[in-house]
Amino acid sequence: MATIRQVAKHAGVSIATVSRVINNSPAVTDEVRAKVLESVNSCGYVPNVGRRTTSFIALVYSGPSSLGSPYDAALLEGMVQAMDLTDLDLVILNPSRDKRPDESYTQFFLRKGVRGAILRSTVEGRQICRTIADEKFPAMGIGDHFEHPTLAFAYADSKTTSRQAIEHLITLGHQRIAFAANEHEDGDHVDRYAAYCEALDGAGIGIDRSIVYRVPARRVNGAQLLRNVMSVPKPPTAIYVTDPPIAMGLINEARNLGMDIPRDLSVVGFDDNDSRNFVFPKMTAVCQDARQLGHEAFIELARAIEAGNGERCQHRISSSWFEINNSTGPPPVKSVGILPDGTRLEAVGP
Amino acid sequence: MATIRQVAKHAGVSIATVSRVINNSPAVTDEVRAKVLESVNSCGYVPNVGRRTTSFIALVYSGPSSLGSPYDAALLEGMVQAMDLTDLDLVILNPSRDKRPDESYTQFFLRKGVRGAILRSTVEGRQICRTIADEKFPAMGIGDHFEHPTLAFAYADSKTTSRQAIEHLITLGHQRIAFAANEHEDGDHVDRYAAYCEALDGAGIGIDRSIVYRVPARRVNGAQLLRNVMSVPKPPTAIYVTDPPIAMGLINEARNLGMDIPRDLSVVGFDDNDSRNFVFPKMTAVCQDARQLGHEAFIELARAIEAGNGERCQHRISSSWFEINNSTGPPPVKSVGILPDGTRLEAVGP
DNA sequence: CTGAAAGCGCTTACAG
DNA sequence: CTGAAAGCGCTTACAG
CATH class of the missing domain: 3.40.50.2300 (Response regulator)
Incomplete structure (x- = not known):
């Protein structure tokens, strides 16, 4: 479990600077900020206090929640079943509620103690998914899928x-x-x-x-x-x-x-x-x-997080049937x- | 937002003792432990690191998850809608996975950064609900309801x-x-x-x-x-x-x-x-x-938490119709x- | 079993 | 804008 000190060493800056980046202080050059955020993600940094470590996977939705739909309900059931096989907990986040406009998604997630995100994507929300993936924050897309160099999806080919x-x-x-x-x-x-x-x-x-x-x-x-x-x-x-x-x-x-x-x-x-x-x-x-899709997205994300070292998620493509x-x-x-x-x-x- | 110091003062012990209770060290007498846990709940203590404060409401289920059922899906949709009106996030917890046998529920929740719990109760799980309510941890029951001196429920009279x-x-x-x-x-x-x-x-x-x-x-x-x-x-x-x-x-x-x-x-x-x-x-x-039930349970719990000072949740009884x-x-x-x-x-x- | 004190992770005024 | 250092919340060997 990386600390702020290791991130500082990796990025070649002081711990004060790392802290500033994490807390989104304006007093950091864009160049340094980018370098530090890069190190944060590649070291798999997560804030901790004493022995306590936050280990959440976020289910991220944007726009009005559709969590009551049969599809989303089944996804969630699968995720929660998968959760029981890991030691990560599932938190439901809506960035449009409290992500500050001037912070990156990585900063937002760190502030919440989140180590990886399942992106309940929609076509309208593709840009958010792309941004998160571009920051190299560990993520799996589910619901919608599209071409992206670093974002993996769990979906069934239909x-x-x-x-x-x-x-x-x-x-x-x-x-x-x-x-x-x-x-x-x-x-x-x-x-x-x-x-x-x-x-x-x-x-x-x-x-x-x-x-x-x-x-x-x-x-x-x-x-x-x-x-x-x-x-x-x-x-x-x-x-x-x-x-x-x-x-x-x-x-x-x-x-x-x-x-x-x-x-x-x-x-x-x-x-x-x-x-x-x-x-x-x-x-x-x-x-x-859909239950299986939710399950696989969670497990794959947990795997990449546990592996650390900036390990990437892989696509999890399952089968549909007629x-x-x-x-x-x-x-x-x-x-x-x-x-x-x-x-x-x-x-x-x- | 109470710190360990205020809890220590309230309980008349040192901060070291409060910390031991929170971390469930065996080297504390039952009497002192009870006194400190009492203070923890009445001060509304929640662990924090620097400016960062954990503010989660937990949806607690026990036994096999039923989250895919139409009832649970609707509850959850209501909770997530309510979440957007507060600054609390919703985390899904299964105590049977990682609550340690020797820690209390209050300790378990503190370790997770949870400030209040929505108990998805079933008849089989009544004892868990009673235990959590007896510890005076902020909680709302939903799904099953029964007589209890301190536990409030959100349900529709049918x-x-x-x-x-x-x-x-x-x-x-x-x-x-x-x-x-x-x-x-x-x-x-x-x-x-x-x-x-x-x-x-x-x-x-x-x-x-x-x-x-x-x-x-x-x-x-x-x-x-x-x-x-x-x-x-x-x-x-x-x-x-x-x-x-x-x-x-x-x-x-x-x-x-x-x-x-x-x-x-x-x-x-x-x-x-x-x-x-x-x-x-x-x-x-x-x-x-059921959407409304989930919504009301969340809002009422958030209200009690924000009020602080050990404010109790009230029943939220809505109407069914034929x-x-x-x-x-x-x-x-x-x-x-x-x-x-x-x-x-x-x-x-x- | 309990407290005083050293220490860890992190943050933040202060100095340059 | 950045680092060295003081400080906060919390934890934990150490002393009694």
Whole structure:
């Protein structure tokens, strides 16, 4: 466990200067500050008092908390299970609340006694993730993933399985397949949309942008989505909904409108945990285990911290899988439509 | 912010002795240790290094984590929202991992830099809650509630609304009403069962213990429960299921067995957050807002900590409400039964 | 078992 | 802007 003295030696400055950098005193040149912060991270410095040592891993979120979502809840459950296998504790931090504008993230984390960060990333928050990674503070990204030279992510690849899902629909005979995703585009959704396009392309089906939807990832938006989808001039016969709450909301709304899934509409959903089992009919879905993602992010971060010497985190990429259940079937013989007011239409001819 | 010196003065000992107590040195008489720990809590002592002060609120759970459950996820979301209104951070602690057998909970929390604890209580963990409260460490209980002279709880009263729920079923004409609850009995479930008994009693209906069920609070157990309920010699026509995942599992399984809810069976469920909207038909339910409970527990604890001087937490009791949706209706004209293999039975006469 | 005192990690006026 | 040194909170061998 490095002390301020070792950091000072490593950086070739006095302990007073190291202290000033840690406490963000303005009386330090940018050059010296950068050199010291570099040493802080490469020595794995962490403040301690007597025998007591702060050993926290931070779950960092930015913007409004989504911790109640099934995805985040499962992530957290996995992290807490992993926590029990280490001697690190998990603290939840929101830098936008009390990170001072003039301090770096490393300084912010040191002030909190944090030794590594799990970044619950979103597309909006990518810049924060990049900044933290650029400071070389130990970190794992989760939730969103993107190219970065030093930031590692824990995620499940859902591109191949998304392609399987669309091919499954095509094999069943569907030609008009809609796509819906969270309005917040992230690495996973980019992959899923790419898979959708490639699968349609491979089958010689053109992409119709009018049945590609972006909606907020909430149940009520899934309900509204169904009404929108079914009221276009030529409604799709199948849809791939890449977010669990949207898929659940859509399936329940179908029953409210008197539709039968999969007879009137085939639905491939997405499941981060267990959602597919909570709707009727049990949802055909691309599935990932968010609990495991949280677990792996925590363990990998703990490993890098314990190793010390500025050891980097590695990517932890797990597998998703495509599970055929009861919400998909052949396309309807008669095409079905629903007017905005809920009136049900059935075409007379094919 | 009290230092070790003030605690020493308050307790009438040297700073060395205070330090020994905090670090749990065996070389202190029980009498002195008790006196010092008393002073530590009444001075609101918290260890600090230089300007840095640890200001954590701990979410304490014991036994296997249930943080992924909808109830716990909603609690946590509420706590994190509340956190943003204070300058305290939330750390998740599992004392069974690293609390040393010979240290008190106060010592354990000081070692972690924790100033107050939210105790995610269960019936199994009541003794831990009592011990922490007896040490007068600032704490709020949540999840389970029971009588204790110094421990305050955040909970929603669900007794009155549970009684409304049963009376609603009786008014609809039901005479044979089953009851199902989490196998882990806690203060809330005691209330709900008492309400069930009182409402039946008030209507002159006897309690039949053979249709009172205790099952694990998981979806699969809700599915199994339905099979059990419907295969008793004279199946109930309605059931009050006091846990969300059990209620959801039961309602979905009914569709798998070809039953129609509420035609064949009326179901009153329980909802901590939003579950009632995720099943079809939308569930008639006693509802509470777990997000709000988490929020209030955090705010009340933060208030007591900021007030200092050993200020006590107060109970934060909120309201539940009974919401009539689509899973309840009049009893079936013909009584319905399901054999263990799934065969559906309908009685010929009344 | 307890306190006075030396010592550690860190911070901060003071000197240059 | 930086370091040597005094000082704070805390811990711990040492003395009794």
